[in-house]
Amino acid sequence: MNWHLPTDDLSADDARAAEREAVTWRPLADAARELVDLCVMSDVAQEEVRAAQADVEAALVRLRKVRRTQTLGQEHLTGGRRRPWGNPVIGLRNPIAPPLDVRTDPSGRAESEFTCGAAYEGPPGLVHGGVVSLVLDQVLGHAVGAAGRPGMTGTLTIVYRQGTPLGDLRAEAWIDREDGIKTWAKARLVGPAGVTAEAEGVFILPRAIRERLG
Amino acid sequence: MNWHLPTDDLSADDARAAEREAVTWRPLADAARELVDLCVMSDVAQEEVRAAQADVEAALVRLRKVRRTQTLGQEHLTGGRRRPWGNPVIGLRNPIAPPLDVRTDPSGRAESEFTCGAAYEGPPGLVHGGVVSLVLDQVLGHAVGAAGRPGMTGTLTIVYRQGTPLGDLRAEAWIDREDGIKTWAKARLVGPAGVTAEAEGVFILPRAIRERLG
Numbered sequence: 450m451n452w453h454l455p456t457d458d459l460s461a462d463d464a465r466a467a468e469r470e471a472v473t474w475r476p477l478a479d480a481a482r483e484l485v486d487l488c489v490m491s492d493v494a495q496e497e498v499r500a501a502q503a504d505v506e507a508a509l510v511r512l513r514k515v516r517r518t519q520t521l522g523q524e525h526l527t528g529g530r531r532r533p534w535g536n537p538v539i540g541l542r543n544p545i546a547p548p549l550d551v552r553t554d555p556s557g558r559a560e561s562e563f564t565c566g567a568a569y570e571g572p573p574g575l576v577h578g579g580v581v582s583l584v585l586d587q588v589l590g591h592a593v594g595a596a597g598r599p600g601m602t603g604t605l606t607i608v609y610r611q612g613t614p615l616g617d618l619r620a621e622a623w624i625d626r627e628d629g630i631k632t633w634a635k636a637r638l639v640g641p642a643g644v645t646a647e648a649e650g651v652f653i654l655p656r657a658i659r660e661r662l663g
Numbered sequence: 664m665n666w667h668l669p670t671d672d673l674s675a676d677d678a679r680a681a682e683r684e685a686v687t688w689r690p691l692a693d694a695a696r697e698l699v700d701l702c703v704m705s706d707v708a709q710e711e712v713r714a715a716q717a718d719v720e721a722a723l724v725r726l727r728k729v730r731r732t733q734t735l736g737q738e739h740l741t742g743g744r745r746r747p748w749g750n751p752v753i754g755l756r757n758p759i760a761p762p763l764d765v766r767t768d769p770s771g772r773a774e775s776e777f778t779c780g781a782a783y784e785g786p787p788g789l790v791h792g793g794v795v796s797l798v799l800d801q802v803l804g805h806a807v808g809a810a811g812r813p814g815m816t817g818t819l820t821i822v823y824r825q826g827t828p829l830g831d832l833r834a835e836a837w838i839d840r841e842d843g844i845k846t847w848a849k850a851r852l853v854g855p856a857g858v859t860a861e862a863e864g865v866f867i868l869p870r871a872i873r874e875r876l877g
Contacts, residue, residue: 477719483723484723488692488726488756490731492669499723504719505694505695505718509698511707511712514705515706516706517706522784531787535703535782535784536785543782568749568759572736573737578804578816579797579799601823602792606821607819608820609817611817
């Protein structure tokens with residue numbers, strides 16, 4: 450149940466605010482990304498882990514002082530647009546996200562090169578099958594959004610062809626066909642040894658968005 | 664491409680080592696989980712964000728001192744068993760994981776109550792559709808493992824019934840049918856307003872595991 454509005458250009462005010470916010474939050478999120486990796490990959494002794502924990506807890510004390518009343522996903526910019534900075538796949542403020550930078554074109558092609566480190570591991574040395582589905586769901590959504598066919602995911606099917614090695618990967622998605630309010634999009638994940646997984650998503654244009662888009 | 668061996672009891676030595684490691688790493692991972700949440704939910708001023716970033720970077724300096732040569736998933740205990748502590752859904756050392764605590768029984772039932780906070784948001788106020796698939800893939804794997812039918816995921820299909828609200832959720836999985844080396848398992852995600860998504864996974868017993876299990 451993902452939905453994706455077409456991304457319009459930001460107003461000059463929104464663009465400046467976005468730049469300021471990125472400068473503020475992205476370096477913290479990047480440090481937190483490395484912390485996530487080190488939680489699974491560091492092998493220091495217990496006393497060092499405890500000291501690191503105290504450092505992180507000092508950061509928590511600072512960051513807890515003011516809490517947003519709405520999630521980032523609930524925040525709207527001028528004109529109803531949204532910034533996906535909290536998104537767990539592409540969000541620059543979300544340390545769970547690698548994050549993916551997804552390029553799209555109006556034909557509905559979406560693609561992204563990204564890296565999955567040890568924190569995304571399922572089977573030994575391989576990306577978790579559910580992380581594969583998480584990434585493919587996201588790029589499918591970009592494809593339908595870019596094609597002007599945004600929608601809620603109705604069904605998502607993943608076929609696993611081979612294990613996806615941790616490391617550098619590429620995800621691609623495109624529109625397969627359209628019929629009324631439904632759009633079928635396909636995607637694949639590619640590793641050094643070729644395609645590791647294929648996906649199909651059926652996206653349904655919700656009534657509210659149909660009316661808004663005219 | 665997930666595979667799941669039946670979980671045997673640990674030896675006394677392995678159990679003591681596991682306890683020691685959990686005491687060392689779990690509190691750091693829990694602090695990192697809160698940091699992930701605050702990266703998307705804190706609203707403090709830029710100078711406070713910078714100071715928090717410096718705190719986190721002090722932790723990174725400590726944790727970088729010794730890096731594991733293998734991922735946690737590649738590490739084997741006595742007898743070839745594995746501890747899934749790095750797993751992005753259930754891993755106690757992995758801040759990406761909520762983490763889920765999954766209960767199973769030998770009939771192949773698996774279930775877990777867990778909470779998805781703001782860092783798992785896709786559409787406004789709702790869990791990302793790909794996170795839904797990530798969690799359902801994981802519990803499907805527990806079901807087939809508990810039934811003694813561990814396997815690689817061949818195909819995963821998710822049908823989204825309604826949006827999954829952020830907050831307290833329950834995931835359930837069970838064996839649907841078996842035929843030779845294939846096992847079909849089903850799962851669902853349940854929120855306060857009922858079932859939000861259903862999943863089916865086809866798991867294929869790999870030759871290496873077939874031979875090992877006799």
